[in-house]
Amino acid sequence: MKINGVPYRSVWIDQTDNRTVCIFDQTKLPFSLVTLQLTTSAEVAHAITSMQVRGAPLIGAVAAYGLALALSKDASDAAMEDEAAMLAATRPTAINLRWAIERMLTKLRAVAEKDRVAVAYDEAGHICDEDAAQNEAIGRHGLELIREIAKNKKSGEKINILTHCNAGWIATVDWGTALAPIYMAYDEGLPVHVWVDETRPRNQGAALTAWELGSHGVPHTVIVDNAGGHLMQHGKVDLVIVGTDRVTAQGDVANKIGTYLKALAAHDNGIPFWVALPSTTIDWRVRDGLREIPIEERSPQEVTTVTGETAAGELQTVRITPQGSNAANPAFDVTPARLVTGLITERGRCTASAEGLRKLFPGSIS
Numbered sequence: 001m002k003i004n005g006v007p008y009r010s011v012w013i014d015q016t017d018n019r020t021v022c023i024f025d026q027t028k029l030p031f032s033l034v035t036l037q038l039t040t041s042a043e044v045a046h047a048i049t050s051m052q053v054r055g056a057p058l059i060g061a062v063a064a065y066g067l068a069l070a071l072s073k074d075a076s077d078a079a080m081e082d083e084a085a086m087l088a089a090t091r092p093t094a095i096n097l098r099w100a101i102e103r104m105l106t107k108l109r110a111v112a113e114k115d116r117v118a119v120a121y122d123e124a125g126h127i128c129d130e131d132a133a134q135n136e137a138i139g140r141h142g143l144e145l146i147r148e149i150a151k152n153k154k155s156g157e158k159i160n161i162l163t164h165c166n167a168g169w170i171a172t173v174d175w176g177t178a179l180a181p182i183y184m185a186y187d188e189g190l191p192v193h194v195w196v197d198e199t200r201p202r203n204q205g206a207a208l209t210a211w212e213l214g215s216h217g218v219p220h221t222v223i224v225d226n227a228g229g230h231l232m233q234h235g236k237v238d239l240v241i242v243g244t245d246r247v248t249a250q251g252d253v254a255n256k257i258g259t260y261l262k263a264l265a266a267h268d269n270g271i272p273f274w275v276a277l278p279s280t281t282i283d284w285r286v287r288d289g290l291r292e293i294p295i296e297e298r299s300p301q302e303v304t305t306v307t308g309e310t311a312a313g314e315l316q317t318v319r320i321t322p323q324g325s326n327a328a329n330p331a332f333d334v335t336p337a338r339l340v341t342g343l344i345t346e347r348g349r350c351t352a353s354a355e356g357l358r359k360l361f362p363g364s365i366s
């Protein structure tokens, strides 16, 4: 996608040394666009845990490059396995992370030590290219859905889409998942308007989705997380599209905390609730999302504080709760398949069910 007319991806390799991994520091957005240069696997791990990079597909891609950086220091079998395990453990819920590391290891275990660095950069590059292509395809399939909704509207009438968290291009290598169809709809002149859930505690909606949509010119309105149900009751939402960190083989969906409540409200109001994902987000090994998907618990400090920019342009974190109050911070929840209207994948749309997934990805369910 473009920033001020210049095309960017969310991760790239520095052309001057063909080694350094470059990312945008997402903890600084929307206030400033800062590029970080990562030169060690420890820096990559820190970038993932501190959420300088985030979003399931992107952390997988960046971790893959992290392994390449690790191998450029020590390409032995033992170091490779240790570093891979270290990177895979940085965040527990997004399956793309484990998927990317396993794919790298499968490739690299078959390669002589001396060739590993080159092969690792190459494979990580393929992971990035494939992610960008898959998300573009998701965009095309999701666009059809938005066109169908547009057909039932009067000419020029707004199509109101609600989204939660950030599943845009900076959560992936390019395009995004939930936002890809919205970008394409906007680009072809459909009158889309996006309700952006702020997504406490880290405000990925208010900070990142709003920044992305605004940079592209897509009309949007930031709302507090609790407003969605009210808007749905009053006919102000036509469609919900969210991303996901892990979809089970029977179609349960783990996504940013609060997604489940939006799905319940959408269900109660008869509003379509779609989940956009590349197939790398499907965990074919698990079926029951509630019992089998590990939910990341993050620091209570993310709940007891908020961070924003002062009038002087400095980032400031302030406390918003009494000193003695406890806080809990589960970062994801699971929406059962029965509340999901359908899945938008790179191969097309399907129901959120083992049957639906099997039709699109024959042979994948064990």
Ligand SMILES: CSC[C@@H](O)[C@@H](O)C(=O)COP(=O)(O)O
Binding pocket: 054, 055, 056, 057, 094, 164, 165, 166, 167, 168, 171, 172, 176, 177, 178, 204, 242, 243, 244, 245, 255, 256, 331
């Ligand atoms: C295409 S990104 C899909 C998901 O990773 C996204 O919806 C999400 O929940 C991101 O959570 P985050 O904690 O910001 O990494």
